[in-house]
Amino acid sequence: MAKLYLIPTTLGDTTIERVLPPDLTHLISSIPVFIVENIRTARRFLKKVNPAIVIDDLTFFELNQHTEKKEISRFLEPNKEGLDIGIISEAGCPGVADPGAEVVKIAHTKNIQVVPMVGPSSILLALMASGMSGQNFAFNGYLPIKNPEKSLQIKMLEKRMQTEGQTQIFIETPYRNAQLLDELLKNCDPQTMLCIAADITLDTEFILSKPIAYWKTHIPDIQKRPAIFMIGKI
Incomplete structure (x- = not known):
């Protein structure tokens, strides 16, 4: 069953290895769909995690203060097709002082498994x-x-x-x-x-x-x- 992964990011300009476990970097490389606060910084983060990632092969949905709530449910539709989805915050942990909580709330109503990953808060x-x-x-x-x-x-x-x-x-x-x-x-x-x-x-x-x-x-x-x-x- 496809899952919704909550992916922590670095808190600033530091190395991935310093704050994220290797298992997480491997997982990120396998996820085809991402819900992010800012597409540009998310792309930069993904390339930092794995320079071999082909960014153009990925699908991004942008979630921030400008996103209408009625659009958020649509971001989870790839899950129905068996695709894993990752949520990436601008810094730190998604869902904590972060709009990602709205996606997680909807995921629970749709019985989508939510998986929080280890990272810096x-x-x-x-x-x-x-x-x-x-x-x-x-x-x-x-x-x-x-x-x-x-x-x-x-x-x-x-x-x-x-x-x-x-x-x-x-x-x-x-x-x-x-x-x-x-x-x-x-x-x-x-x-x-x-x-x-x-x-x-x-x-x-x-x-x-x-x-x-x-x-x-x-x-x-x-x-x-x-x-x-x-x-x-x-």
Whole structure:
């Protein structure tokens, strides 16, 4: 029976061998149909996985914020013909902070077997390295862009962390990292622990957990770098 494979990708310009197991690279080479966020970057990734792949022999469906929901079900039609399908995110794991979840939801209604493959997740890697609770945590995605909504959300997440001991994880568009850090420093208690994890799995990787009071005098250069932010207890 044909399957739907969830294929993690590298988190940046790093080698395939560093983050993806050999079995996955062999599997990718055998899949004829892909659902991707961006066809151009997906093609580049596939060539990086296996330079011998003939890109023109593959079928691509593009899934992003511009895709109409009524089109998504059509992307799974090759499965009826016995063809395996792979979902490729722009970075990291499909279905996690990623539109691929919509495809997976439809696949379950059609009784298509969904197979998650091993690969890097910036969210989990950052949590592992933070020293914060991995028993009780929440991923909140993107915080509001503007105030007062952003500052209110930060205070709410901090209160949840304090009362429930729940690590709060969130992300930001890289070019707004500095603004988010500034809001965290303004709104959080000086003793609240903040972990900043940037460029995970890359040679420039930066992961550090310190109190808000520390960050106020040690501002890291994280602007335009993919980053994960966490507040919690250590």
